[in-house]
Amino acid sequence: MPELPEVETTIEGLKFTLKQKIQKVTIHTKKLRLNIPTNIKNILINSKISNIRRIAKYIIIDLDIKFSLIIHLGMSGRLKLQLARYKKTKHDHFICYLSKNKILIYNDPRKFGFIDIIETGNLLKHKYLINIGIDALSRKLTAKLLFEKIKKSEVPIKQILLDQKIIAGIGNIYASEILFDAKISPLVLGNQLEISLIMQLIKSIRRILNRAIKFGGSSIRDYTSVDGTLGNFQNNFKVYGREGEKIGKHKVIKVIQYGRSTFYCPNLQKI
DNA sequence: CACTCTCCCTGAAAGC
DNA sequence: TGCTTTCAGGGAGAGT
Secondary structure, eight states: OOOHHHHHHHHHHHGGGTTOBEEEEEEOOSBSSSBOOTTHHHHHTTOBEEEEEEETTEEEEEETTSEEEEEEOTTTOEEEEEETTOOOOTTEEEEEEEGGGEEEEEEOTTOOOEEEEEEGGGGGGSTTTTTOOEETTOTTOOHHHHHHHHTTOOSBHHHHHHOTTTEESOOHHHHHHHHHHHTOOTTOBGGGOOHHHHHHHHHHHHHHHHHHHHTTOOOSSSOOOTTSOOOOGGGGOSSTTOTTOEETTEEOEEEEETTEEEEEOTTTOOO
């Protein structure tokens, strides 16, 4: 669920921890999607947080010791930042005690996320980052580039938007919202999209994701941003989760593509 | 190589 | 009300 906007707002919230020292680390699970490296405590203790950024949906916390933490939130992960007096709650798997009484907590009921650590110089060689596509908000994402990538594809555009090797950062919710905004049917195949439509699509990608960031990301059920407050972009969903509702006089329907739900309005998304 | 499906896990919501 | 079933936003990896 955390898609690019949720990750972006999370790192904004984490900026408070810049330059702080990691004083203690406790781990309360072995199994996230990846095993947490056994030496992670030794590496982290006494290091200082030097930068916080994201690569697509991956949160990168750079340390002053030339190592970087890679955190992925999976479907239900979140980072909480609390002050002292924090009490461990269910699914708090990884806890960093920082200087100035700040505590950074990774909580993930479904354990689909992961935490890993790697030399900063080798970051892009990490097995989950090495094949990552162009960031959805990058200026380098141009209509021409995307056209070249998908002009022979017989995969529906909805699925293409979810393919992190092509464009990185879009998840299932925003894929539906973006296609509605662009007035493009999720069923259209990559090779059926002319460059003018792809231009329109890229505009919608930027518009929808930037708007969501402005609203603090969205939260359904399990996402809260780093200070624990809920984002509220979900109130702005035009089609996602609105099966049967009408936009003007046109109904929103739900279809399943590749095992995932897609919401769209056939009358308003004809191409 | 490109594409499709299943599965990891827990909890919320829907169904009965 | 309470028990059971279904479904979920990510994404790797196996299978075709």
